[in-house]
Amino acid sequence: MVLRESEITALKEISNYVNNEATTTQIINLCNQLRSQLEDKNFAFTYAGVLLATKDRIESAIKLFELCPENAFDSVLREYLLETKSFTPAAIAFQDTLPYDVWTQTDFYKSYMMATLETVKDFAKINPPPETSKIPTIVDVGPGNGVLITEIINQLVSIYNLKNLQLVLIDKSPSMLEASEKYVQEHVPIPISFTKISCKLQEITEEQLAVIREKQPIWFINMAASVHHMPWEDKLPMLKTVRSLSNNCLLIEFPANHDRPEKNTPELVYSVSEHYRFYIQDVLNCPAPETDKKICLYNFILTEGITILSQERANRIDYHATIPEWQELAEQAGFQVVKISPTTFLNERPLTFTMQLKFALSSIE
Numbered sequence: 476m477v478l479r480e481s482e483i484t485a486l487k488e489i490s491n492y493v494n495n496e497a498t499t500t501q502i503i504n505l506c507n508q509l510r511s512q513l514e515d516k517n518f519a520f521t522y523a524g525v526l527l528a529t530k531d532r533i534e535s536a537i538k539l540f541e542l543c544p545e546n547a548f549d550s551v552l553r554e555y556l557l558e559t560k561s562f563t564p565a566a567i568a569f570q571d572t573l574p575y576d577v578w579t580q581t582d583f584y585k586s587y588m589m590a591t592l593e594t595v596k597d598f599a600k601i602n603p604p605p606e607t608s609k610i611p612t613i614v615d616v617g618p619g620n621g622v623l624i625t626e627i628i629n630q631l632v633s634i635y636n637l638k639n640l641q642l643v644l645i646d647k648s649p650s651m652l653e654a655s656e657k658y659v660q661e662h663v664p665i666p667i668s669f670t671k672i673s674c675k676l677q678e679i680t681e682e683q684l685a686v687i688r689e690k691q692p693i694w695f696i697n698m699a700a701s702v703h704h705m706p707w708e709d710k711l712p713m714l715k716t717v718r719s720l721s722n723n724c725l726l727i728e729f730p731a732n733h734d735r736p737e738k739n740t741p742e743l744v745y746s747v748s749e750h751y752r753f754y755i756q757d758v759l760n761c762p763a764p765e766t767d768k769k770i771c772l773y774n775f776i777l778t779e780g781i782t783i784l785s786q787e788r789a790n791r792i793d794y795h796a797t798i799p800e801w802q803e804l805a806e807q808a809g810f811q812v813v814k815i816s817p818t819t820f821l822n823e824r825p826l827t828f829t830m831q832l833k834f835a836l837s838s839i840e
């Protein structure tokens with residue numbers, strides 16, 4: 476998922492051509508010349524297509540994406556541009572639950588969930604609920620439709636024979652908060668007392684934190700695929716806030732290089748196209764009805780990808796970071812990184828991982 480320096484230098488020539496308003500034919504000719512310098516030969520077309528789309532040269536972008544029909548990112552983006560004539564996201568991700576409900580039916584999601592549950596089981600076996608609390612409390616950040624946290628709780632119920640639980644759900648999307656509470660209630664066999672906090676975690680207020688602190692000690696904070704929705708500058712204070720709430724945190728993430736590279740750089744476009752092409756292909760392969768697949772692709776997967784590529788960094792919304800970047804942030808926030816477990820892979824590259832974070836009270840600065 477990383478371009479070599481020589482590839483980045485070669486690809487910058489495409490950016491110069493697009494900025495100087497070269498014709499589509501000139502740009503295609505340049506991409507053909509550059510193929511021999513790239514390991515991923517077709518990426519020159521993808522890169523040029525994205526740059527043209529960000530310049531609103533939609534017809535030209537479509538022509539470039541046509542040259543890589545076997546790449547799911549290029550082919551679905553081409554169809555999207557043909558239909559919408561605009562390189563703008565179709566929706567606000569997570570405003571509605573349906574796109575995420577479709578995604579949780581994919582093969583990838585199921586294997587992500589199964590592998591994640593194994594790492595949570597490892598964590599739970601050596602980290603029992605705090606003895607001081609009669610009713611254990613878990614905080615889940617970004618529960619989505621509630622499918623993953625439900626499986627996590629059911630696993631903990633069987634390991635510790637739990638009789639009841641307090642669950643704090645934090646999510647910026649009111650519809651996801653409602654959906655996750657309902658799903659957990661319907662699929663967990665023990666009584667649960669819910670506390671729902673509707674906010675972006677990086678913007679949580681002192682009043683909202685006080686509500687959570689009333690539930691301390693908190694067994695652990697689960698943050699699965701949710702805290703990549705903020706830039707580097709917000710991730711560090713966010714992790715310090717999390718650290719102040721519980722000694723244990725599970726960070727479950729999707730590694731990619733979408734945080735620090737600037738808009739239109741080869742590094743950012745390469746990471747986005749590699750990351751999302753896999754998820755696009757996975758949705759195309761899933762058994763959901765065609766109309767639902769399209770809603771998932773347009774209103775969730777492509778919405779995220781197009782927002783990252785078309786917006787200035789401040790408005791990118793998704794800022795997936797790499798495993799070493801997350802480790803650096805966690806350590807800077809004062810956590811001890813106990814274990815990093817890659818959970819799913821594509822060609823030996825981790826697609827997801829779990830990071831167990833611990834905070835020793837004695838290490839307060």
Ligand SMILES: C[S@@+](CC[C@H](N)C(=O)[O-])C[C@H]1O[C@@H](n2cnc3c(N)ncnc32)[C@H](O)[C@@H]1O
Binds near residue numbers: 699
């Ligand atoms: C990809 S889903 C993850 C759902 C679930 N944890 C899972 O792994 O299946 C991301 C969730 O995080 C929520 N979210 C997005 N940005 C957030 C933020 N800044 N703070 C809290 N929640 C956020 C979304 O609304 C959504 O419910």
